[in-house]
Amino acid sequence: MAQMNMKEAIRDAMRVELKNDPNVIVFGEDVGKVGGVFRATEGLQGEFGEERVFDTPLAESAIAGMAVGMGLQGFRPVAEIQFVGFIYEALDQMFVQAARMRYRSGGRYNSPIVFRTPFGGGVKAAELHTDSLEGLAIQTPGIKVIVPSNPYDAKGLLVSAIRDNDPVFFMEHLNLYHAFRQDVPEEAYTVEIGKANIVREGADVTIIAYGLMVHTAMKAAEELEKNGVKAEVIDLRTLLPLDIETIVASIQKTNRAIVVQEAQKTSGAAAEIIAQINEYAILHLEAPVLRVTGPDTVYPYAQIEDSWLPNVDRIVKAANQVINF
Amino acid sequence: MSKLPYEVHSEPVTPLSVLSPEGEVVNEAYMPNLTDDQLKEIMYRMVFTRTWDERAVNLGRQGRLGFYAPVSGQEASMVGSEYALNKDDFVCPGYRDMPQIVWHGLPLYQAFLYSRGHQHGGQIPEGVHVLMPQIIIGAQILHATGVAMAFKKKGEKRVAITYTGDGGSSEGDFYEGLNFAGAFKLPVIYVVQNNGYAITTPFAKQTAAQSIAHKALAAGVRGVQVDGMDVLAVIKAVSEAAERGRNGEGATLIEMITYRFRPHSMADDTSKYRTKDEEGEWSVKDPITRFAKFLEKKGLWTDEDTARVKEEAKATVNEHIKKAEATDKMTVSGLIDSMFETTPAYLEAQKADFQ
Ligand SMILES: Cc1ncc(C[n+]2csc(CCOP(=O)(O)OP(=O)(O)O)c2C)c(N)n1
Ligand SMILES: [Mg+2]
Numbered sequence: 001m002a003q004m005n006m007k008e009a010i011r012d013a014m015r016v017e018l019k020n021d022p023n024v025i026v027f028g029e030d031v032g033k034v035g036g037v038f039r040a041t042e043g044l045q046g047e048f049g050e051e052r053v054f055d056t057p058l059a060e061s062a063i064a065g066m067a068v069g070m071g072l073q074g075f076r077p078v079a080e081i082q083f084v085g086f087i088y089e090a091l092d093q094m095f096v097q098a099a100r101m102r103y104r105s106g107g108r109y110n111s112p113i114v115f116r117t118p119f120g121g122g123v124k125a126a127e128l129h130t131d132s133l134e135g136l137a138i139q140t141p142g143i144k145v146i147v148p149s150n151p152y153d154a155k156g157l158l159v160s161a162i163r164d165n166d167p168v169f170f171m172e173h174l175n176l177y178h179a180f181r182q183d184v185p186e187e188a189y190t191v192e193i194g195k196a197n198i199v200r201e202g203a204d205v206t207i208i209a210y211g212l213m214v215h216t217a218m219k220a221a222e223e224l225e226k227n228g229v230k231a232e233v234i235d236l237r238t239l240l241p242l243d244i245e246t247i248v249a250s251i252q253k254t255n256r257a258i259v260v261q262e263a264q265k266t267s268g269a270a271a272e273i274i275a276q277i278n279e280y281a282i283l284h285l286e287a288p289v290l291r292v293t294g295p296d297t298v299y300p301y302a303q304i305e306d307s308w309l310p311n312v313d314r315i316v317k318a319a320n321q322v323i324n325f
Numbered sequence: 326m327s328k329l330p331y332e333v334h335s336e337p338v339t340p341l342s343v344l345s346p347e348g349e350v351v352n353e354a355y356m357p358n359l360t361d362d363q364l365k366e367i368m369y370r371m372v373f374t375r376t377w378d379e380r381a382v383n384l385g386r387q388g389r390l391g392f393y394a395p396v397s398g399q400e401a402s403m404v405g406s407e408y409a410l411n412k413d414d415f416v417c418p419g420y421r422d423m424p425q426i427v428w429h430g431l432p433l434y435q436a437f438l439y440s441r442g443h444q445h446g447g448q449i450p451e452g453v454h455v456l457m458p459q460i461i462i463g464a465q466i467l468h469a470t471g472v473a474m475a476f477k478k479k480g481e482k483r484v485a486i487t488y489t490g491d492g493g494s495s496e497g498d499f500y501e502g503l504n505f506a507g508a509f510k511l512p513v514i515y516v517v518q519n520n521g522y523a524i525t526t527p528f529a530k531q532t533a534a535q536s537i538a539h540k541a542l543a544a545g546v547r548g549v550q551v552d553g554m555d556v557l558a559v560i561k562a563v564s565e566a567a568e569r570g571r572n573g574e575g576a577t578l579i580e581m582i583t584y585r586f587r588p589h590s591m592a593d594d595t596s597k598y599r600t601k602d603e604e605g606e607w608s609v610k611d612p613i614t615r616f617a618k619f620l621e622k623k624g625l626w627t628d629e630d631t632a633r634v635k636e637e638a639k640a641t642v643n644e645h646i647k648k649a650e651a652t653d654k655m656t657v658s659g660l661i662d663s664m665f666e667t668t669p670a671y672l673e674a675q676k677a678d679f680q
Contacts, residue, residue, distance in 0.1 A: 034525045034597045055526045058462060058492035085461065089496070124442065126392040126420070127460045265675065295675040297660050302391050302442025304655045307679065314678065 004184040007040050007177035009151035010116075013158035014041065014078055016188040018048045021076060024162060026053045028063055028080030028116075037082060038118060038177055060086050064093035064115065068101065071111045076162060084119035084171070085128025091136075098167040099142030111167040114158070120173035120212055121262060121309055124302040130174070131299045132211075132261065135268035137169045138240045144168045144193060145239040149214040151182040153237055156191030164193060173211040196243035198250065202230035205319050206250040206257040208273060210236040213260045213310060220315035231319060239269050247273065248281045255286040256322040260310055265293040287325030290318045335539050340550045340582050343557035346610055348618025357409075357561045361625055367408055367556055368620055369634055371400040371613050374424045376638035377433075378587070381440075384646060385591050390440045394421040395587035398554075401612030402518050402581040404428060405559030409567060410486060415472045416455040417465040417487040421518075421585075425488065426455040433641065437649035444655055444663065463489060463498030466515060470502040473513035473576070484570035486514040486563075492523025494537045500544070503578060507545035512570030514563065515578045518553060520585045525598040541578035553581030554612040557619075584610070 004012060017024045026041055026048075032055040035042025045053040056063050060081055067077035081087050087094060098111040121130040137145045146161055146168060148154035154172070161168040199214060200221050209217040214235040221231040232250050236243065251257050257277060259270040270291040277289050292310045300308050328334050345351045359367075378397045384390040396403060399421070407416070407425040416422075416429050423436050430453035439446025439457060447457045459465035469487030476483045493499060494517050506513050517537045521528050534540055541548025547569070551562045559581060566577035584607040588595050595604070620626035657679035662668050 029523070030525045037524065037592075055530055057495035057531050058523050058526070059495045059497060061497050062495075089461070089463075124391055129460075266671075295657060295661055295678065296672055297657075297664050300442075300655070300657075300660050301439075301444055301446075304657060304660065305442075307657055308660070 001183040002186050003181040004151045004155075005178050005181050006148070006151045006154045006172070007038060009155040009182075009184045010158055010172060011040050011042065011044065012184065012186070013155040013162070014044060015047065017159055017162045018044065018052060020188060023074055024052075024076045024078065025070065026078045026080070027056050027066075029058055029082045030055060031080050036080060038174065040116075040172075040177070041080070060089035061093055064090035065097060067113045067115070068093060068098050068111055071098070071101070071113050072109055076112045078114045078116060078162060081115060081117040083125075083129040084117045084131050084133055087115070087117060087133060094167070094169070095137070095140040095143060099140050102166065103142060110165050112165045113167045114161045114170050115167065116170045116172065118174040118177070119171045120175055121299060121305050122175045122212070124305065127301065130305070132263035132294075134169075134171055134239055135263055138269055138272060139267075142167070144241065145171070146193065146237065147171045147173070147211040147239060148237060149173075149176065149211055149235050151184050153191050153197070153235075155184055156189050157193065157237060159188050160190040160193050163190070168193075171211070175212050179215075191237070194238045194241040194243055196246040197235045197237055198232060198246065199235045200231065200233040202232040203253055204230045204256065205323055206232045206234060206247070206254045207260060207315065207319065208234045208236065208247060208257060209260040210239060210269070211262070213262055216310060216312060217260050217315060220312045220319065223312060223316050224319055229319065229323060242273065242276065244276045244280055247277065248284075251277060251281045252284050255284055256325075257285075257289045258292060258315070258318045258322055259289065260292045260315055262294060262309060264296045265291060266296050268293065287322040290322055292318045335535055335542060338536055338538055338550045340552045341558045341562060342552040342555050343561060344555050344615055344619050346615055348615050348622060350619070355558065355561045357557055357564060359560070361623070364620060364623075365625055367404065367560070368616055368626055368630075370404045370408070370428060371556065371616065372631055372634040373638040373641075374400045374404055375613060376635045377424075377642050380639060380642045382587065382591070389646060389650070390437060391442050392590070393440050394423075394590055395585065396421060396424055398584045398586035398607065398612070399518055399520060400424070401556035401559050401616070402516070402553040402583050405556040406486065406516055406563045406581075409560045409563035411483070411567075413454055413483050414567065415469070415483065415485045417469040417472065417485060418456065418458045419462065419465060419488045419490065419493060420458045420460050421490070422458055422488045426457070429453065429455050431455055432645070434645035434648040434652075437646050438652060441649060443649070443652060444660070445652060462493045463496030465489070466493075466498050466502035469513050469515070470505050470511060473506065473511035473570070474509060476512055477509070482571045484512045484514060484567045486516060488516045488518060490523060491517065491519040491521065491528050491531055491537060492526065493517065494540060495531055500540070503541065503544035503546060503576070506576035510573070510575040512573070513576045514566045514570065515576065516563075517578065517580045518583050519580055520583045522585070522589070522599065524589045524593065527598070536580060538578060538580040544578075546576040546578055548578040548580070550580045550582065553583030554610040554615060556612055556616050
């Protein structure tokens with residue numbers, strides 16, 4: 001075991017898989033010599049050489065599209081998009097070409113690609129560096145979507161993603177990269193894609209979250225506890241495929257739920273989760289399921305991002321609302 | 326190596342210089358036509374921009390500015406290219422190109438507000454023909470192409486100018502814009518400031534093209550390469566390109582060979598990807614020193630002038646940062662109201678969460 005922060009755990013996942021499988025290859029803007037703008041790939045070029053870990057010219061569509069082409073020839077590309085807002089440049093290649101490869105070839109070809117990108121707010125970055133675009137991805141047929149909340153899961157999920165034969169959009173909350181350390185095994189291990197994790201047990205209300213919001217939800221659960229409310233917190237870990245069984249089982253116990261996401265309110269992950277709760281658990285509900293989200297605006301410039309982002313108070317308020325319904 | 330008749334040729338290009346690094350005129354034929362007062366004004370702007378850059382980096386360290394991309398080293402290409410325009414020409418900048426839009430008319434305090442993450446920073450005053458810096462590398466190239474198309478359709482004698490870097494010239498948007506400009510013969514100037522690096526990635530890894538200027542060939546537009554540390558060469562090339570645009574002769578791609586003296590952004594460490602020797606080689610080509618030598622020889626500028634402009638710039642920066650800091654804070658409900666012309670009911674209702 002070693003103590004790692006999430007960035008180091010992510011780097012370690014790439015390292016063990018570069019070691020395990022000669023077809024794994026890592027590329028993107030600035031990922032080579034210096035190891036990326038967050039240094040998430042630092043040292044990998046030194047260890048595995050320029051053939052396997054390299055800088056590309058500045059062009060996201062080409063990065064994603066080259067990954068598709070290499071995937072056709074047996075490589076397992078781990079392609080970095082430097083910041084989440086730049087996936088827009090690559091959307092056709094990621095969400096159409098990679099995501100439809102299996103379908104279009106009737107299973108003859110596939111896209112064993114991981115598209116890694118940092119995302120998420122609270123760091124006063126420039127525009128388009130901090131958006132939460134998982135909603136676009138989960139609406140796209142054919143691509144899996146993973147959002148880890150801690151170092152252990154991040155490594156295990158990334159190893160699973162690299163070994164997965166379908167494309168995976170792997171979203172790394174940049175406010176979690178250096179947030180805390182955890183024991184992380186040095187060897188390769190996997191965390192199953194599509195399995196949520198109950199990070200806190202409780203019988204009164206279920207709080208469903210992913211990424212950084214898991215930690216905000218945990219703080220809210222502590223606040224609620226002070227008033228005798230026992231919240232169960234679910235860390236989804238994977239948004240697609242969604243672990244609806246775990247959600248339903250929890251709601252059967254609590255009969256109340258809220259969903260927390262950093263993304264805007266309309267049509268995102270929270271909306272989909274609530275739709276599925278309606279389908280599978282409506283008769284267990286004592287109150288409508290509420291969302292705590294950003295408002296439906298563009299992710300704001302730095303000055304007001306802290307008031308824009310969901311916080312403990314808003315989560316506590318929503319939890320109390322469903323409890324007192 | 327001899328080329329076959331059915332192979333496309335491209336010849337090497339030599340960047341246009343008017344001045345030597347010592348400030349001697351080496352290319353009289355390309356000397357732009359400028360009065361002494363204009364020459365002094367250009368110097369004033371370059372020194373001002375350098376001082377503003379130094380202050381901005383410090384203000385960033387103090388947490389009084391947010392996102393900021395340093396410009397030192399690129400003053401000739403930034404200040405000179407803007408100087409060569411008319412006030413009603415339209416500027417579409419990349420994220421490092423704040424000086425061009427400020428010299429084109431954006432009040433400095435708004436540049437600071439933008440950096441501080443305040444929406445009012447981007448509320449460009451009437452009569453100032455610019456966009457705010459574009460974060461998505463390359464997107465602005467297409468906007469300039471569209472603005473130029475509009476000028477052409479309206480029969481106006483105006484040009485659009487857009488800026489990107491050596492890295493930006495690898496984006497699809499760059500090639501697409503260039504190709505449209507060629508196909509529609511548009512009055513647009515594409516400036517690529519080749520400062521040798523895209524964050525950490527050296528130019529050698531960016532492209533196998535002989536130069537960025539050569540990329541114009543494929544699009545059928547005019548391509549030129551300019552010594553971007555020589556403000557007179559920059560002004561010559563941009564004036565010429567603007568003139569051609571106004572005369573209906575189409576677009577020009579201008580590659581400016583330059584260097585950024587400072588890190589890419591506030592969170593960058595140059596020692597990880599470039600050498601002190603290289604930095605030293607470029608520092609002797611400092612565009613301000615070169616131009617100062619030229620002006621000194623003509624008796625138009627002294628060290629005292631530089632000192633005076635620096636003081637003036639510091640005072641102006643101070644005044645504007647104070648104004649930026651005194652501007653009312655943004656609110657989430659104000660943000661909500663900025664999404665549409667009239668705020669729809671569903672969005673109005675969301676204000677309740679942020680009272
Ligand atoms: C579409 C897009 N991709 C990536 C980035 C991240 N990024 C910001 S600056 C930069 C390098 C730009 O290099 P260059 O075009 O040479 O301009 P310079 O910084 O040298 O002025 C990168 C990759 C971005 N802002 N937009
Ligand atoms: Mg550059």
